[in-house]
Amino acid sequence: MKANCWMGRNTVEVREVPDPAILNARDAVVRITSTAVCGSDLHLYDGYVPTMKKGDVIGHEFMGEVVEVGPKVTSLRAGDRVVVPFPIACGDCGACAHGMYSVCENSNPNAGLAEKFMGHSPAGIFGYSHMLGGYPGGQAEYARVPFADVGPIKIEDDLPDEKVLFLSDILPTGWMGAEMCDIKPGDVVAVWGAGPVGQFAVVSALLLGAERVICIDRFPYRLGYAARVGAETLNYEEADVLDALRDMTAGRGPDACIDAVGMEAHHPTTAVHAYDRVKQATRMETERPHALREAIMACRNGGVVSVIGVYGGLLDKFPMGALMNRSLTLRAGQCHVQRYLKPLLGRIRNGEIDPSFVVSHRMTLDDAPRAYEMFKNKEDDCNKVVLIP
Template structure:
């Protein structure tokens, strides 16, 4: 089969690789109909996530048709149309029983590798390094899905792929980012990042009852999408974000702040950007936390900072004094996708939210290298690429 593979830093290649096969009685094989490039895939591309190997199949947002199931699979059969969540979960461990699916205790066969960096291991993830399981990803013609009775959700109507594909990651991630804000009537929520996750966090914040949402980014075409969702926008390259947010909130600050940017944030101040960029390039820190620092400093006293942008390791100059002295609550996590699948599918069906709004480009899988380049460098107003195997 054809698959998009990591070929070295800043390089991916579509290669011929062996077809996946059933390895465990609880596995399913899915013929991929649509897959997507996620912003967190760029962290792999740029070499900031450890234990990625040349030849690894990328991609953790995919859907398609079940073509084969293992003998222990009872909820799926060949011919079912499914969306596959990015975290792999067993459904039976302490974490899964608490609906903390991205922390599954049984799905990462390389848990010892993750423990060395993180203390404890999260769940295995499709196409996201050997530290997180070494599972082949979904940017391919076929994919093996472990614990197939726990993850995939069946799509039993004629909703097009683009409306349901993002149940795999960015829609529930954006929704969880807003959900962790404990939104109350009258709240003002600020969202850093107007990529796919940030835009869906904006939409979700309104869905959960926010009165105002302010979106921070620097790309005009992304900010226009946020405005189209009803958000007020702030271009951080043209204004001091902290001053502007104080002015926009009567000096108090937003009730909650969502970091939908993560570890490769940019900053308009040359000295700050150079400091973190140099430390990251020399691996003296793994992440550039500009957006996170700013979200903490901007949030009102006693507010919530919700972190859904991906971080890989260590950050420098973390404003812990601000967090502690101002009684801030930080909530974060890889999304527990399985928790949100059915409720969000219902929201899509009733027209309350349309995740396809983030799609800017649809290309064949063979064009994955060009798609990664376009997505990384924000060419042609690219917000989200769907690949068709």
Template sequence: MRALCWAGVNELAVQDVPDPAILNRQDVIVRVTASSTCGSDLHLLDGYVPTMMAGDVIGHEFLGEVVEVGPDVRDRRVGEKVVVCSIIGCGRCRNCRAEMWSLCDNSNPDPGFLETLNGHATAGIFGYSHAMGGFAGSHAEYIRVPYGDVNAFPVPEGVADANAVFASDAVPTGWMGADIAGIEPGDVVAVWGCGGVGQMAVRAAYLMGAERVIAIDRFPERLKMAADHVGAEPLDYEKVDVLDALKETTGGRGPDVCIEAVGMEGHGTGAQYAYDRVKQAVRLQTDRGLPLRQAIHACRKGGTVSVLGVYLGFVDKFPMGAVMNKGLTLRSGQQHGQRYIAMILDRMARGEIDASHLLTHPMSLDDGPRGYEMFKNKEDGCVRAVFTP
């Protein structure tokens, strides 16, 4: 079959690879019908995740049709249209049973790297390096899905593919950012990053009762999209001082909840941003932290900072003094998608959540390298390129 493979830093290639097979009794094989680029893939491309190897199939946000099931699969059926959670859970360990699926004990068979780096290993992720299990990704014609019963969700009638595909990652990740922040009716929420995850965090925050949601970015088309499609109040950090603007617009309090949906390659302005770029480039820090620092500084006293952006290791100049002295609550995690996906698909079917506007560039899998180039450089207003194998 054809698949999009990582071939080196900033190098992708469509290659012929063997078809996947049922390797475990609870596996299902899915014929991929849509597979999206994701901002977190850019960290792989840019060489910041050290356990990638040339030949790895990437991609983790996808939709497809079940074409084969293992002998111990009980609920999934051949022919079902399913959306698959990008993060793999086993469904049986203590963390999965507690609905903290991205902390699964069993779905990352190669936990050593993360144990050394972080103290413990977290769940396996499709197409996201050998540190995350080394699972082949979804930018391919077919994909093996372990523990198929708990990781693949039937798509209800009437939900368009362009909407459902984002129930795999962008929507549940955004939802989780708002959920773990404990948003209450009347809250003012600020979201850093107007990519797919940030926009879906805005939508979730409103659905949870937020009074106002301010979205921060530098790309006019993304700010406009966040305003037009999910009702955000746009804030361009290249035009105004974010900290001043947030204080002013919240009567000096600061946002009740700050959601960071940017991650380790965040952009910014001024000397702090230049400092971060240099330190990351010479590997004196693995992750750039400007938006995260801003979120912590901006957050009201006693507020909550919810971190959705992907970080690998270490952020320099982390403002622990602000966290401690302002009594902030810091929440984070890779998405516990299995907790939310069925609910999100139901809301999509009822018209309460529509993520289809994120799909700005439908492309064939053969155009994968070009799609990532456009996505990375935000060419032609690209928010998400989605590949059809």
């Protein structure tokens, strides 16, 4: 089959790779009908996620048709149309029992490797390094789906792929980011990053009762997407973010702040940005945490900072004094996607959310290398690429 493979920093290639097969009684094989390029994939593309190997199949946002199931899978059968969550979860461990699927205790066969980096291992993830399981990803014609009786959700109506595909990751991620803010009526929420995850965080915060949502980015077209779903916008290349947020909140600061950027943030101050780029390039730190620093400094006393942007390891100049002395709450996590599938599918069916608004480009799987370059370099106002195998 054809699959998009990581071939080294800033290089992906569509290659012929072996077809997936049932390896475990709880496996399924899915023929992929739609897959997408995620902002998290750019961290792989840029070479900042360790334990990638040349030829690894990448991609973790996908859906399709079940073509084969293992003998212990009773919830699915060939022909079912499914969306597959990006974290792989067994459904039986203590973490899964508490709905914390992205830290499943059984789905990462390389847990020892992850423990060296993180202390304890999170769940396995499709197409996201050997540290997180070495599972082939979903930017391919077919994928093996472990624990298929736990993860995939059946789509039993005629909703088009683009309305449900993002249940695999970015819609639940945006929702969880807003949910972790404990939003109350009248709250002001600030979101760093107006990419698709940030856009869904805006939508989610408003649906959860925020009175105002302020979205921060530097690309006018991305801020335009955020504005169309109800955000006030702030371009950090045109205004000092901390001063602007004080002015917009009468000096108080947002009640909650969401970091939807993660490890490759930019900063308008050349010296600060250069400092982090040098330390990141020399692996003295793995992150450029500008958005996180600002979110902590901007948040009102006693507020919540919610982190859904991906981080990989170590960062410098973390404002721990602000976090501690001002009674801030810091919450973070890879999304527990399985927890949100049914509720969010219900909201899509009811017309409360139409996730397809984020899609700007539709391309074939063969076009994946071009899609990565467009998405990374923000060419042609590229917001979200869906690949059709």
